[in-house]
Amino acid sequence: MAVDRVPRRVGVVGYGRLGQSLVSHLLTQGPELGLELAFVWNRDPGRMAGNVPLPLQLQDLNALGERRPDLVVEVAHPQIIHDSGAHILRHASLLVGSPSALADPATEHQLREASHRWGHAVFVARGALWGSEDITRLDAAGGLQSLRVTMATHPDGFRLEGPLAAASRTGPRTVLYEGPVRGLCPWAPRNSNTMAAAALAAPSLGFDHVVGVLVADDSLPDMHVVEVELSGPLGPSGRSFAVRTRRENPAERGAVTGSATVTAFWRSVLGCCQLPSKPGIHLC
Known part of the structure; x- marks a missing residue:
């Protein structure tokens, strides 16, 4: 799948099953697609030990701006979107892997406001939704x-x-x-x-x-x-x-998470990297 050859730095928030799969894809396939892994953050840093190169491990999510990401992919828990979604949008576009967070009206409002304020997009992974x-x-x-x-x-x-x-x-x-x-x-x-x-x-x-x-x-x-x-x-x-x-x-x-959803999520990441960073919420 062809993507823009301009290097795009992608940060991953969460290192469960989905996060591990995305990190593996970004490390192995990312370079030929013009994608670079900017960082990986996990609530329990110990889970990354021996699996994620130390320079790519981010210890403080509030410091993500120092890694200059173009896109941050959340595959952790809705609470991350509640607590840090607006902060992430100050520095990069955001791919939400936990869209249940947007059922909270205050969170949805915060994301829309931050998206328009900083000019970054909120992408929502369609996951297992067919059609x-x-x-x-x-x-x-x-x-x-x-x-x-x-x-x-x-x-x-x-x-x-x-x-x-x-x-x-x-x-x-x-x-x-x-x-x-x-x-x-x-x-x-x-x-x-x-x-x-x-x-x-x-x-x-x-x-x-x-x-x-x-x-x-x-x-x-x-x-x-x-x-x-x-x-x-x-x-x-x-x-x-x-x-x-x-x-x-x-x-x-x-x-x-089902097996096919893991594959679909990687396609969502690639899809985000093909779309312009337009403010607002967009399914991907």
């Missing part, structure tokens, strides 16, 4: 009436908080949540990112009107299943336009 461009086109044309995203996996694949962490299961398949995506994101910050991306892809509905459904399913020990259902206006025959997709993403048991 995001089609959703956006339909929404822009005024033809999107409803959007529902269901994510089902084995209970071991969830990282839940608050009331959802204590929710009782009623059988081998239990609906843990069904309602507005905005209400789900605070309690399932790592398991609602696909739904958050859908809310951003359909601004006419947004976080308050895109429906998110989270399902614990014992029959899915090695897979994440994402179903997207949308409807449009009534046609001449009195029937509504409708689309339903089902994405089956292989995953290790207990993994929050």
